[in-house]
Amino acid sequence: EENIGVGFWYMSKDYYVGLSVPRMLDTKVNDGGMESTRYRRHYYLSAGYIFDQLFSLKFKPSILLMYMDKDNYALDLNASFLLNETIWLGASFRNFGTIGLNTQMKVGETLKLGYAFELPINNTALTGFGTHSLMVSLDIELFGKHGLGRRFF
Template sequence: MMKKSRLLFLTFIFLPFCLNAQQDPLYNQYFFNQAMINPAYTGLNNVFNTTAISRLQWAGIDGAPTTNTLNVSSSAFKNKVGLGASLIYDSYGINSNTEFNIAYSYKIATPTGDVFSMGLQAGLVNINYDYNRLTLQYVDDVILNNAQASVTEENFGVGFWYMSKDYYVGLSVPRMLDININDGGMESTRYRRHYYLSAGYVFDQLFALKFKPSILLMYMDKDNYAFDVNASFLLNEAIWLGASFRNFGTVGLNTQMKVGETLKLGYAFELPVNNTALTGFGTHSLMVSLDLELLGRHGLGRRFF
């Protein structure tokens, strides 16, 4: 077990030098708050919302990925506009990324009560490598000595969202600009834009149950993508219970519990099933979400998306 952990740790350590570009952090609880991947979701539900999500991937492995996200948003100006901000801290091995964004959305209501939202976001992304964490036999490696340890770049994102009382469809590119970094002798791309497509539907006529299937496609290129399929049941308007599959190689269970009218608590667990090196190392995610009526036109009510 110790040898396996060391091998996996070395994999995370040298991952930045082997890949052309890293992928966005993987989220399991996106179906409870999509503002983290789509600025058009900002202020969508006509309340003030703050959501915190902490995700530990492959628990038990040194240097495994961890992601902490804080998102704050609110509708404003007669609920026609959404305003928000997000802070993301993501780390794995010697690499850590910090990102801050502000977001704006504009909502258009259709005669049938559906909502179409367009969103923009802008922010800064810092990518940092702590080479002091490396234990090397030789410390005079020219590439490492000249490598750029940190880079901060601006970025911009765009998103679109269409929602009725029964379904939603979202399309977004949350970070549109590539990020390049000097690796000690050459410049390489550390981040490339990702495209997100999400959709979900609620079957609301199942007695005391509500059933919500949903999908999320994250695409960078033909070799770098993630496809999630999720199915959730809402019990007694208070507890969500669901299961998910990512690339048909990772299975997950998730739940969300409503506490009163304002507080929601969530937990998700994932386990790879087709990777023998990682089988047995689960992924855990915790979520806390708070809805408040801070402005005159805000209103708490049941919502499925």
């Protein structure tokens, strides 16, 4: 179904903040005479800051808040370290019910490869295998040089 989204993103050398509503319209589905809302409006707020630490180490705490209504929300708290401008190592907590570990490596000037793992830390931890994610990021300058510089976000 058709929908519309809106958002903004501000990024500086040291921090970022973003707010988005990817689906502005609630999408209703008629399934055998019963109508239900299939896609509901979600609000996302994200922010992060990069701290220069000792020598070749940087620290980036970040937060992501997803809100749908008072009973449906998620809070991600993240902490990552950047070593030698090449390797990220991080951990995350979601609603204090899931823990995650992640890593990312810069390969050359434009390619980054990453892996993330999440595992519930409540009663369901022993019944599942968690979530595994692979990431490939490619920075391409399509229309000439735009001065991407160092990108931490």
